[in-house]
Amino acid sequence: xxxxxxxxxxxxxxxxxxxxxxxxxxxxxxxxxxxxxxxxxxxxxxxxxxxxxxxxxxxxxxxxxxxxxxxxxxxxxxxxxxxxxxxxxxxxxxxxxxxxxxxxxxxxxxxxxxxxxxxxxxxxxxxxxxxxxxxxxxxxxxxxxxxxxxxxxxxxxxxxxxx
Amino acid sequence: xxxxxxxxxxxxxxxxxxxxxxxxxxxxxxxxxxxxxxxxxxxxxxxxxxxxxxxxxxxxxxxxxxxxxxxxxxxxxxxxxxxxxxxxxxxxxxxxxxxxxxxxxxxxxxxxxxxxxxxxxxxxxxxxx
Numbered sequence: 001x002x003x004x005x006x007x008x009x010x011x012x013x014x015x016x017x018x019x020x021x022x023x024x025x026x027x028x029x030x031x032x033x034x035x036x037x038x039x040x041x042x043x044x045x046x047x048x049x050x051x052x053x054x055x056x057x058x059x060x061x062x063x064x065x066x067x068x069x070x071x072x073x074x075x076x077x078x079x080x081x082x083x084x085x086x087x088x089x090x091x092x093x094x095x096x097x098x099x100x101x102x103x104x105x106x107x108x109x110x111x112x113x114x115x116x117x118x119x120x121x122x123x124x125x126x127x128x129x130x131x132x133x134x135x136x137x138x139x140x141x142x143x144x145x146x147x148x149x150x151x152x153x154x155x156x157x158x159x160x161x162x163x
Numbered sequence: 164x165x166x167x168x169x170x171x172x173x174x175x176x177x178x179x180x181x182x183x184x185x186x187x188x189x190x191x192x193x194x195x196x197x198x199x200x201x202x203x204x205x206x207x208x209x210x211x212x213x214x215x216x217x218x219x220x221x222x223x224x225x226x227x228x229x230x231x232x233x234x235x236x237x238x239x240x241x242x243x244x245x246x247x248x249x250x251x252x253x254x255x256x257x258x259x260x261x262x263x264x265x266x267x268x269x270x271x272x273x274x275x276x277x278x279x280x281x282x283x284x285x286x287x288x289x290x291x292x
Contacts, residue, residue, distance in 0.1 A: 095227070101221055102230075102235060102239075104219050104222055105217055105219075107216075110217070114209070
């Protein structure tokens, strides 16, 4: 993907766009549309990931002030619609999935740091993609302009032929 | 004459399609490897950030098994090594397939021209007969 955009962008300057014929321009536009679609999908996925990490982080806040004693009671779901009362034995540590099947036991504040880090990372990636998407849509707009121009140049010719 | 060219053209198109298929397969593989590498990098970073009192577990099937942090680090490093070598291999495959695609494209064009010329000749010679 990145390779494609690297080799293409230099050729996509306006000077080159006008030298392409209509068919090539439409193919180019389709390609750009497709790539923009991929960017949109990635953004959507990242947004979901971001909200999941944020949710996990805010769940931790519920655990932190869990004083020893009555504060550590929870309801454990046995099925989707049935719960039993349980008690948290350990309110200081949590297990988090760090990927590829590895789980790390961390202290609650450390775990909070982990989720903050993840959210920051995902946000950074989203910004990068947004930037790329912006550039791509600029190129797309330029291509559309040239297509329209070419179409308009063609119109009078057609009219003349018909007359 | 035309039939022969048509046959050649057809086999060439089939070959071209096959190459295209392989190319897309390689691209998908590359993307998957890229994702795996990124995930492993993230895991390695996390493992490096762990404090001495933190434990690491590995999910094997449905059970979590406690693992030595050093061992986990080594495992991840080994896996990253493997993935990078695979990535290199797939990259090479992609470049060769790319070249193959280009050559097939060229021969296809040649055959197409030959086919057109043959057709023209055929249509020219017909009225005379």
